Every structure is written in structure tokens, then in C-alpha cells.
Amino acid sequence: MSAATETALQVLERQLNGPLLAALEVCARCAICAETCHYYRAEPAAEHIPAARGEALRRVYRAEHDWLSRLFPAWTGAERLTDDTLASLAEMAFSRCTLCRRCTFNCPMGVDTPLLMRTVRAMATAGGMAPEMLVMLADAAIEKGKDPSFFRDMFVSQIPDLEKELQASTGDRTARITVGREGAKVLYVALAGVHTIVPPAIIFQAAGEDWTLSIYEASNYGVFLGDVERAKQIAARIINEAKALRVQELVLAECGHAYAALRWEAPNWFGETFPFKVTSLVEKMDQYLAEGRLRLDPSANPQTITYHDSCNMARSGGVIEEPRRLLRAITRDFVEMTPNRLEAYCCGGGGGLVALPEYEETRLKAGSPKADQIRRSGAEVVVAACENCRLQIGDLNHHYGLGVEVSALADLVVKAMRLPSTPAEAEKLFASAKSMEPAPSRDLPAIGGEPRLPLHPPD
């Protein structure tokens, strides 16, 4: 047995918790999950049935754990792990499953095939067979976090330009974007690029929020690798920052995997319930709407708008009705795709696939059910609360000629906000906002972190 397969098997043993054991043992191989997978919908072949993917790992598991299989491997289809089978498993888990959980929700047994695929990803990563791009991005994030001083200065130097944009948008000349301000109520964690900083800043400002900006990115490539150690190191930077700043709430940019990871998984990685709340920007905007802190004009977005449920936000995150409430407040022409919510199709870009150019053709093909849904909806704008989804839908738009715009929810909320249209109105808003503005500070916490680099690939 090679070192790679030995390491991979050790990972399998280490991750063999109750849910994984159940997922390995319970499948009846009835195959009614077939059509629930967007890969199978796009290309109806036996290899695209979720049960077939799970079976690939089960064969290895049986060879290790089932004595009947050890005696008569052909009887149960057991198979010893070799370098070749590990490579084949890795290729399958990283390119032909987006971990969307649609099969799990449709399985009479509740088989968690994405959990099996994440286990395979972890095994492949430990065995040195994960896609290089994901490993490189995860390791770069960790390395930068160890010595962030250079990147921190560069990051902070970009803030004044963003503040000017914020002030111009809100009409509030005192509007500030503070970075790492201790004692703020909300710590906002953006993604790569200013497009996930300025619109939320405008919304926070309008809502009178006491907020500050994290120096880190929400995205976490360790999650895509299935590697808990890397995922923990990347997440720890944000968690430690939030603790050091003593914030009450951590608000994450519109990013599906970051939300599912920090909201639902990180407390279990670290074995603690965090002393702050973890929410998505979508939930926060919905809260502002409910509290009357946002003045929204539904006529501001006259186009037909539909919403794509990001798998991590909806099936894995539970954020389903919040975006819909917001959309109904910012447009009079909101239409649903069919199916939607828990039954929505994955766009095909999840699980880190958007970052892997070697699988572009597979990814675009697997996105065809989503492209069909979008086309059938008749929408002119597709909103997605996940950067990965937006990138994938943008690619689908181009590839399938859908002729739609792709937007983040926050962008449309800002568009629908009643911002000052005249200098007089701006002065009035400026005066009212002044009383809510907290004292700005640019002090940064003494912790490691990854800066936002303009050319850094999105999550």
C-alpha cells in the first residue's frame, strides 16, 4: 500500500462519525435519486446517479470494515483502495459533485451523499490528489494570515476611496468605513473585491448600524478540500478577530459556502458556541426591512427578477424566505423558478468548481438544468446570494445565451433605496445620519489575516 492510500484510509477512519457510518451503510441502491442530480439531468448516465458516487466510497469502506466483503469481495462489490482508485475517487468528488444536497433531500433513507463526497475530498487532499488550485488557494490564505502586515497596509490604503463612494451614495459626508474597530456591534466580512464592500456599507449606513469591516475574506477553500485543519485555520482568523473586537454579530457577505461553514460547521470544528451571532448579509437586510430601517422603493427595479437558491444558503443554510421578502420589497415583478427553495437545482458551480478551470466543460454542462429553469422563468435579472453561483450563472448566461443580468441581492437593495437625489435632500440625510455615526477608528487587531487583493479569485 502506498503512502497516499494509507494516509487516505487514515482520514476515512478519523472521519467515520455517526452520520458518515449511516450514509455508508444505509443506501438500498434503489436509484430513485438519479434525476435529482443536475449532472444526471444534464447527462443521464449511470455514473451520474448519486448512489453510484456513494457506492464508489462504499466499496472501499466495505473492503476495510466488512468481513463478508473481505472474504468474498465480488459478492458485495468491495474494492481495496489503490492509487488508481484514489485518483478516480478524487476526480469524481471534485468534478462530478457540487455537494448540493439535493439527492439527500430526495432520498427515502436520507443518505448524505455529499458527506461521502466531502470525505473522499478529505482523503484525496491528505493523499496529495486534490486539485492543485484549491490547495494553493487554501494554503495561500493560511500563509498570508501568518504575516498579514504588508497586505493589511495595502488593504487599509484602499479604504478612503471606498469611503468617498459611500459618502457620494448616501449624501453623508461623515460616512466612514472603519476597519477592525473594537467595540462595534457588527463585524462585516466581505469577499474579494469592492463589489462586496460598498453596497453593504451603504446599507449599513442607511440602517444606522454600528459596524466595522473585517480585514479578512469570508471565503474558505479548506471547506472545498474537505480538509478540516485547513478550514479551521482559515476560519480561525475571522473568529479570533470577532472575539478580539468584542462584536455582537458577525455578518457575512453574500457567500454560500462561507455562511454554511461559519454559521453551521465552525462551532463544531472548534467545539464551542461562539460569543457572537453569525448571520448572512441577506438575513441582516431582512432584519432591517422588518424593523423599518430601510426605505425601499419597489418601482426602482422594473425588470422581471427571479431568485436562485444557493444550495449552501438554502438547503444547507436555512436562508430561504429572507431573500424573497427582500425581493418583494424591491421589485413589483418577482417570479419564482420552478422548482425552487429546497427543491431548487444547483447552478453547477458549487463545491469549488468555479475555481477549477480544468472542469469548465463539465461544469457548464451540469449547469444546463439551471439554465433551462432561468429561461423558463422569463426573468431578465437573476439574483443569487452567493458569489460562486453568480459566477456560474454568468457563465451559463454566456454559454447558453440566456440574455439575463446576474446580480447580488445587496446591489438591488441599494438600487431600491431612497437615496438623496438632490443636494438639499443629501444635506437632510447627512444631518440625520450624523447623529447615528459612531466614532471612527482605524486601529487593527494584532492578529494574522488575509488581505483583499484586487485580483484574488472569488470564492
Add this chain to the structure above:
Amino acid sequence: MPLVITRTVALLALSFAMGAFALRWRAAQRRPLAAEPFLPRNGIRRAAPGGAAADRAPAKGSPQRGLLYAFTLGMAPWAKESTRLHQLAYLRGIVFHGGIFTALAALLLSPIWSLLPKLLLYALAGAAAIGALCGVLGALARWFEPNLRALSTPDDFASVLLVALFQGLTGIALLNPAWLPALYLSAALMLVYAPLGKIRHCIYFFFSRRFFGLFLGRRGLVQTEAGP
């Protein structure tokens, strides 16, 4: 073969199956129960005393509600796209599994069949026979349907046919007790094989649906309106 011997064989097989399943159940329970895929590298987290799930993320909804849904309405044929698309296959599976429980109940009651009302015996026989028929149809589907065939192993065929044989003989023996020795032998065969082969998925069903229910409940997914 005399009835007393075959009955003893069946009893021994039943004891073996129960013991083996108990061991499997215990082993599964000892695994950490947090319904999260990742575990720390510094060792396996053990289940909290009493088997409570050690999920540290604050819940958005009710875990109990999720559990209730997972074992009731969540199993309804209309609850999932997959079962709506494969209604016949799903109903065949439900009837087949209903037939198994009926046949097992009939097996346990077999020493007192003569004391039971005829109508009840006929009902049990009918349910077991229909279950057997569904099992055979399932095996045929597994053989002839390309997707199912691609997924199948000899274990799949052996498991379903052993169970169907047991169900069929239960139905026959209920109508004609002279077949009881054959029933006991088929039951013994099935019971010995059950914890070793695919049939053992029956105990993991409860674990899997439990984790799924907790997931749905904690993340506030139960009340969510589905579909268009």
C-alpha cells in the same frame, strides 16, 4: 424435517440476528452523533452522555420538529420529487417492506396461529404474499433496468430474494401449516444473513433519518414551503 427442529433452528437464527444487530446498533451509537461532516484531527469526539447530539451551532428551528417530520410526513410519497417521479417503485418498496414486518410478526406468532381468527391469518397471508410479489418484481427491475443493474451486486439480489422467499413461505404456511418447517428454514437463512449482508441497512435507516431530521429541524427547514 420435524417441526421442533426447524423451529429451534429459526429461534437460534433469530437470537443470532438480534445479537448481531444489537452489536451493530451499539457500535453506531458510539460514533459521534453531531450531524456535521468534519471532525477535529486531535481525535474523535464522543457522543454526549445519553446520546445527545453535540452540535454547537445555535439552532434556527426545532430539532424535535425535524425528527418528527423525517419519520412521518417526510416519508410521504408526495414529499419528494424523487418519489413523485418514481411512484410505482416507491410504492413497491413500501409494500415490500410492509410485507416484511407482517411476515416477521406472523413468524413470531406462528406457535399460536391455531388460536388466531382465520380472517387475521388470511390478512397476514395476503400481506406477506403481496410483499413477496413486490420483492420479486424488485429483483426483476434490478436485473432489467440499466441504472439499477449498474448499481447492483450479488448481495442485492440475494438479499431481496431471501426476503421474498421468506415472505412467500409465510403466506403459504399461514394457509397450510404443513409448510411451517420450510418457513422456519427460510426464516433462519434470512435471519443469519441479515446482519451480514445488505439487509442490515434496516437498522441504519433509523440513524440516517434521525440525522436528516436533526439537520432539517436545527436549520429551520421543516416549515419551508417547497415547490413552485
